[in-house]
Amino acid sequence: MHKHKEETWALVDLVRKIVKDHQAPLETRMLRGEKLTRADFEPGCEAARMAGLWGLNLPPELGGVRLSMVDRLAITEENSKCLAPIRFGGEVLHAMLNLQGEQKARYLDPLLSGVKRYCFALTEPGGGSDPARAVLTHAKRDGGSWLINGSKTWISLFEDADGVLVFARTSKEKGANAISMFAVERGNPGLVARPVPMLGGFSTHQLTFDNCRVDDLAFIGAEGDGFKGAQQELSRVRFESGAMALGIAQRCYDMMVQHAKQRIVFEGPLSEKQAVQSMIVDSWIEIQQHRLTLYACAEKHDAGQDTRVEAGMVKMTCTEMVGRVIDRAIQIHGAAGCTYESPLAHWYDQLRLSRIYDGPTEVHKYRVLARSLLA
Structure with a gap:
């Protein structure tokens, strides 16, 4: 590692111990052909939380530790040596950190506590390498709510998510400044998910939004700032x-x-x-x-x-x-x-x-x- 401080080495040693105690047995089970579930990773996640490794990108006032990029990468490097790495909790998209009032209670607080997890849905069938141009999913106002229509593809982590952060156009402009972000709960009748098996045993999903209705609280951030957040x-x-x-x-x-x-x-x-x-x-x-x-x-x-x-x-x-x-x-x-x-x-x-x-x-x-x- 490059010019690591003593504190960084201590973090790496801490992660190595948690991996040895909780994740290495999961790797052994995987190598025996077992399919692990979200619950299997909870003990390691809780051990990390008890050790102070929670909300690695969050400020202390939100219950996190806001590690430097050097420290985060050192932890990621050590954690990734195991086939079943720790799933750290308290991960929050930067654009959601400033939520207040009812939005904070509905979305941010459950994320901070680890009660809920959201996945990230930007890529569309028309192209993943040029996402701003390819986003055709759109959202329009309908009374006091929004209707989202479109499709997202190659969406990872949906199987363990409680909802999805979806990026959709909210105006007729073609550029990135027309893209906004919405939170859609799993189980919304307008959201249909189809699993797509991938190499390595991964399962991504194709998501279809068919008149998917969400209220104003589901609109995250300022209009047109969605792609910037992505x-x-x-x-x-x-x-x-x-x-x-x-x-x-x-x-x-x-x-x-x-x-x-x-x-x-x-x-x-x-x-x-x-x-x-x-x-x-x-x-x-x-x-x-x-x-x-x-x-x-x-x-x-x-x-x-x-x-x-x-x-x-x-x-x-x-x-x-x-x-x-x-x-x-x-x-x-x-x-x-x-x-x-x-x-x-x-x-x-x-x-x-x-x-x-x-x-x-x-x-x-x-x-x-x-x-x-x-x-």
Whole structure:
């Protein structure tokens, strides 16, 4: 980790202990073929809460600890080394932090306490890489309420959510400034959800809004500010995607080193073979390079600098890197790395998606980075 403070190391040690006590047994169950439920993750979440790890992005006045980006990424990196990581509670979209009165009581307070969870619905069938242009879902006033019509796709975390934060156009303008955010409760008769199975055992959902009626309290934030709120969330998620990839890469590296030392082939340990040594060294170098970059960018963020471009770069390079490391780890393990009794096979499936969601590699490279550098 890059110039970590003692406090950061203490946080990492704390997360490592919770993972060992609560999450590692869940990983074992997953490797036996069991399907885990939301309830299975509650003990680990509660242990984190009791340890003070609650509302990691929230200010103290709302019951959170508002960790720096460096600290959050260090926690994410350590947590991601387990196939069944801790699901931290008290996560709240930045745009919801200023809710007051009845809106605060209905939406923010249940989120802060962990009673409710909401997922995030921006992507539509017409395109996920250019969301502002592709948003066709619209909402219009109807008396004292709003009617939402449209469709969202590839929506993750819906299966465990109590509601969904949906982004819809509230005017006829074509730009991002016409997009607003609404909270729609699960069970609303105008919301129909269809599960879409994905690689790695994930289940995303396609959501259809058919005259989905919500009241004025469900309108979150100012009109036209919805996409701005979404962009704030995406930058944070992209940093954390990089840290998650780094944590998984480190675990895969540790596994390949251990296996190479123990596996005997042609009258000697696998670790003595030059091809294996090359794969291990290449993986170590890549992990160290990306760790230095990740935390240097996080420090820029904590210093108040605009790091939207860096967030895209970190997400792009780390998710590409972890794919290479996992592939080497499977190659070194041979057939043992290809079974779902090993976390390697699970991550091989899961991490393929990481190069697509929250912005595909090509979009970050040629749309975000190139446009920024050549402006």
